[in-house]
Amino acid sequence: MNFQNTNKILQVVISMGDDSGIGPEIILKALCSNEIPENIDFILVGSKKNLQNTYEHLRSLGLENLANPKNLKIHDIEISSSDNDLKSSYGNSSFRYLTKAIEIVKQYPNSALVTGPICKKSWYLAGHYFSGQTEVLAKSCGVKNFGMLFTAKSPITGWRFNTLLATTHIALSEVPKKLTTELIHSKLDLFKEFCNAYTDKPSLKVAGLNPHAGEEGILGHEEKDWLNDALITWNEKNRGIELLGPLSPDSCWNSSVKAWNDKNAEKHNGILAMYHDQGLIPMKVIALNYSVNTTIGLPFIRTSPDHGTGFDIAGKGIAQSQSMIEAIKAAVEMTNNSRLLNTH
Known part of the structure; x- marks a missing residue:
């Protein structure tokens, strides 16, 4: 047909x-x-x-x-x-x-x-x-390089709220094994390309894997062992990007709440989450029914409602x-x- x-x-x-x-x-x-x-x-x-x-x-x-x-x-x-x-x-x-x-x-x-x-x-x-x-x-x-990005446009401020996942549909126990410098760099490359479509100088944040982003190795070692260095080396090659992180996951999305509700609040362009629920919980709480799942890295645009079969x-x-x-x-x-x- x-x-x-x-x-x-x-x-x-x-x-x-x-x-x-x-x-x-x-x-x-x-x-x-x-x-x-x-x-x-x-x-x-x-x-x-x-x-x-x-x-x-x-x-x-x-x-x-x-x-x-x-x-x-x-x-x-x-x-x-x-x-x-x-x-x-x-x-x-x-x-x-x-x-x-x-x-x-x-x-x-x-x-x-x-x-x-x-x-x-x-x-x-x-x-x-x-x-x-x-x-x-x-x-x-x-x-090979694709990403699960959740995006929502605030009906209050018109700000577009973006959260990209470093890992997607895998068990929580598998997340630390999948996270590598190469993976983080590839996801940030995708995120940069997406955000550059809307602004020339994106501001990106990266959530840490562990509580308090590891607390300098006390609550987890991934940030101290390699994630800090991974973000530094990527940012050195992408100096046009304001990159913050790894940030404590429990407060990383606080600025997103403000940007969603207040036109005068400081805006950022996106947050990279380390795993599925870390990114999806704040996304769904803040954006409610306005959240959309999209796959970046494809030759065409794909979106989907951000909920299940009900x-x-x-x-x-x-x-x-x-x-x-x-x-x-x-x-x-x-x-x-x-x-x-x-x-x-």
Whole structure:
């Protein structure tokens, strides 16, 4: 099926995620929002039947502000499911939606990808052994240096809040083993390129791994043994960057709270976190539903709402769509930023 547009407007391809989660619901809600930019060519990748059933069910609950699937471009993928192994079937479907969406985005210029939430356990049950969509994207695009960046634009101040993860979907016990000077340098290189799209002289912070950033070796040795030197040597090669760290993780994001809420507060461009929850907890607390997951280092822009499948509320009509709205807005903004695209 050929969805290439002829008037060269921006295409946003949306993979629907897990059919049994809130993905279909928040997509229908988001595409009806007046916050979505105009003149965007949306292509949905997933089950047309599921989307139509979701629409009819939500309407029966009294919801009215929904996009009608009959008016949407949908690359329909229907995969037979087994009643005895529904979780595996949903995992296989969501994986197929993602890989087809990547294929469409790679095929056409001036397009971006927004991904609905998936269930990693369902992927494993279906035989797709990836720790997340980020890793599938990196492999599909053949990139080695990529990053999981969480970004949010404050509705109060307009400041863009960025947190990049040094390590992603790995067990906490594995984090110290994965962290190296080379890894930190590669992530800071990516972060610099991303932030340079918005400012010529970014200000970056780096959180320490240990409490109080190790307290000079008393509470952990990584900062003293190599992380301090790693940041110094990178900054010497990138003197146009203001780099602070390693900072005590328990106070590293205090300035982010101020910048999010106060237009006159001192602003920074981003924080590098050492591991998943270290970065995601303050990100989600400060930005609430405005946080967006994006993969940097790809040849195109990819964003995703910063939440999971919400199985416990699926089908109830109460799923909030703000993060999906923000994911779409961020994908449009970043794709339209030619300076940003030139860095990837």
